[in-house]
Amino acid sequence: MTNPFRKERKFIGEFLAEWSIRIVASLSIVIIFLIFFFVFREAASLFTTMNVGTANSKTETPAPRSADAQAAAPEQYSAETYGDAPETYGESDGAAEQYNPAVEVEPLPGTNILTPLNMNYPEIYNPETGSLPADINDPTPMGTFSVTEQPLSLWENLTSNVWQPVGVQPKFGMIPLLIGTAKTTVIAILLGAPLGILAAIFTAFFAPARVRNIVKPAIELLAGFPSVVVGFFCLVTVASFIQDNFDNTFRLNALVGGIGLALAVIPIVYAIAEDSLSAVPRTLWEASLALGSTKWQTAYRVMLPAAAPGVFAAVLLGIGRAFGETMIAIMATGNAALNSWSAFAPARTFAATIGSEMGEVVWGSEHYGVLFLLGTILFVVSFSLNAVTELYVKKRLIKRFQGR
């Protein structure tokens, strides 16, 4: 006897789509957890490789301070370790003689501490000012401006494309900051919103109650994850990963920062999208299945559109979070105000600018005022995002379920 209810599905495409969505959605949940797990793993390496200190003891042993220890110094600080120092590190000319064992000048106690341990930085890092140049490819060294430059009006200054707030002639061009903010926010949303929404669809409709009861609160708790930890994780792990795979010039760039911001965005998008998806009446789910649709068809053709205002709100709030997030933006983006749209170039966001400059600004100066202007823009944008969410979404939800 032939079975009248055998599969009559003709479209292999739909079958594939269904399974790929299923796999991607579960993967996204796994990835979300793995990412946060990796943050902890970085810390765990501290305990698993306790011998780090001894392996690098040559460079890390502090200079001998006592009289008896001085005798041993020449052997400890061999040319092998410090021989290159004079050539690469211009500031420590005097140290060249000190550390050359051949000359056998007695080292002054304690001076070794001042010798930079990392010899790779000199071209980039200016220990005098403690700052990084805006663009390391820029041939002009930091802080050398032609004094003959015409002074700019405030508006021209704000809309120029150089952000150099400290200098003979401070430049407050917000264009690079705008580009940096847009770059990182877009990357964060492109990564974070789909992951968050897929994970929400999965737990709202597909995962068994047991899984849902664990996954939902767990992801929501991640919203409270300290952003400095996420920033650190990106600075160390994500940056290395990106560099290994893309061979990019800048280790810290908008992509690394965007990934970091996505980590902050995912829990927010997930939490709000999940709530609005589960708020859709269950009768719709059953009615659609009873018409002979698959669970995925029901999810994306009935439930997702019904929850669209809430999902939209989730994305808006996610944008707000990425836009206003400060610590991750300072730590993982490279924090340099470049005028480049490349994802592999560093970026500096509004929030990161305030965060890193407000502490040192001269109270009441022009720079101070500009930072507050940035703060106002941040506030206005976040406020409008929230307001739109609140007003638009409430109205649409009421309309959707009452048909008025």
Place this chain on the structure above:
Amino acid sequence: MAKELQAKIHASAFSVFYRDKQALHSVTLDIPERKVTAFIGPSGCGKSTFLRSINRMNDLVEGVRNEGRMIVDGTDVYDKSVDVVTLRRRIGMVFQKSIPFPKSIYENITYGMTLTERKTKAELDEIVESSLKRSALWEEVKDRLKNSALGLSGGQQQRLCIARAIAVNPDILLMDEPCSALDPISTGKVEELISELKDTYTIVLVTHNMQQAARVSDLTGFFLMGKLIEFDKTRTIFTSPAQKETEDYITGRFG
């Protein structure tokens, strides 16, 4: 076997458990083709459970388990080879409280059809019109097909849900208390509709309204505490029931 083929739906020793709780106790019955079969009984006696077992909507409940066989068109619907999506397409369902999809009236009707195949605009238009006509809704909504279905009245919404179910052209229509949220006039319209539809569809109806069962059904089954107490021609059930419990229930209600 001959009997199995004759009956559209045949349950044999069918039991349902919700975790440890048994909701249906070995129900055996035959539901004939193109007739209206009504199930009555006090609340919680397992009417919905039986109905939802026919198109396997109960699969959605976590921890549900079945015993026995539920045969539709000669095939056990719980057999491994059965695709539940195809099964549900062949068995339409109307719920007590089924709000339309938050889409337009037109999209509500076409939703089921566009799930598996691409249809031209003309084909869709035709099916929308015919299913709305058959559910006696066409005259009321023909000028506002693009409006949200949520703007319809409760009775219109329920008829829209019926139209939505018959648009995919099933053989069987399951209705779980389709009128319990409706006023008498809307109820009358839906009952009229049921009588018309039974020429084409095998209809299984759950109702709390005894007059309704008496008015529209050909056969009536009485459930009590998960057991099928009596199943016979509607006239027999309401005039000379064989079981004492059936009589008590019916007379108790009619007072």
